[in-house]
Amino acid sequence: MNADNLTICLRCGSDACYTTEVNDKITNYSCFGCGFQSNSLMKQGEEFLSEQLESLPELYKDLLFEDENGQGWLPQTINLPEQGMIFANGGNSEDWKWAAVRAVEVKDEEKTKYPIPDKKDEFYKHRMDMTTMEMFEERDFIDALSYIGVLPE
Ligand SMILES: [Zn+2]
Numbered sequence: 001m002n003a004d005n006l007t008i009c010l011r012c013g014s015d016a017c018y019t020t021e022v023n024d025k026i027t028n029y030s031c032f033g034c035g036f037q038s039n040s041l042m043k044q045g046e047e048f049l050s051e052q053l054e055s056l057p058e059l060y061k062d063l064l065f066e067d068e069n070g071q072g073w074l075p076q077t078i079n080l081p082e083q084g085m086i087f088a089n090g091g092n093s094e095d096w097k098w099a100a101v102r103a104v105e106v107k108d109e110e111k112t113k114y115p116i117p118d119k120k121d122e123f124y125k126h127r128m129d130m131t132t133m134e135m136f137e138e139r140d141f142i143d144a145l146s147y148i149g150v151l152p153e
Contacts, residue, residue, distance in 0.1 A: 010067035011036050012139075035076050035086075035098060035141030036065065042072040062093040076141075082126050084148030089135070100144040102132040 007029075009017035014033025021027050022039075029038040041048040049072050053061055056074070065073040075088035075098075084103045090096025103126040106114050111123040136144040145151045 009033050010069070010071070011065050011073045030076060032142050034138055036073040037076045038067070038071050038073040040071065043070050044072065059088055059090060059092065059096055063088060063096070078145070078148070078150070080148070080150070081124070083150060085128060086144045086148065097135040097137060098141055098144045100134050100136060100147045101128050101130060102148055103127065104129040
């Protein structure tokens, strides 16, 4: 991570917003402080934003935050088959937490339970172990990342 790319998050105010310029029109924002992400196309009324919202759970729509520039922010969803996943989990924007689930290796004797779709005799090497699910407060997103091994503990 390049420190030059860390900016102040317009959602939570932390200085841990990882900013990537994709091109002169598109910049991605991914905040390690609050776990939310945005990009310069996510503006109210833009097709990009409405398309994204269509495929998201109600909770994410509920959590959509609009910053001072009219840019929308949504919770990140992390899905790393070999490490684990993190997603916003809860009933509504007043009552939710980050859920972090660790991936585990599929044992030989159970591999037939995890076939790769459309492939013959190929099986997943890792699976999400829901029994490892831990909940983290919004501001503890970074601890959720550590929990699944993305960041050192
Ligand atoms: Zn933030």
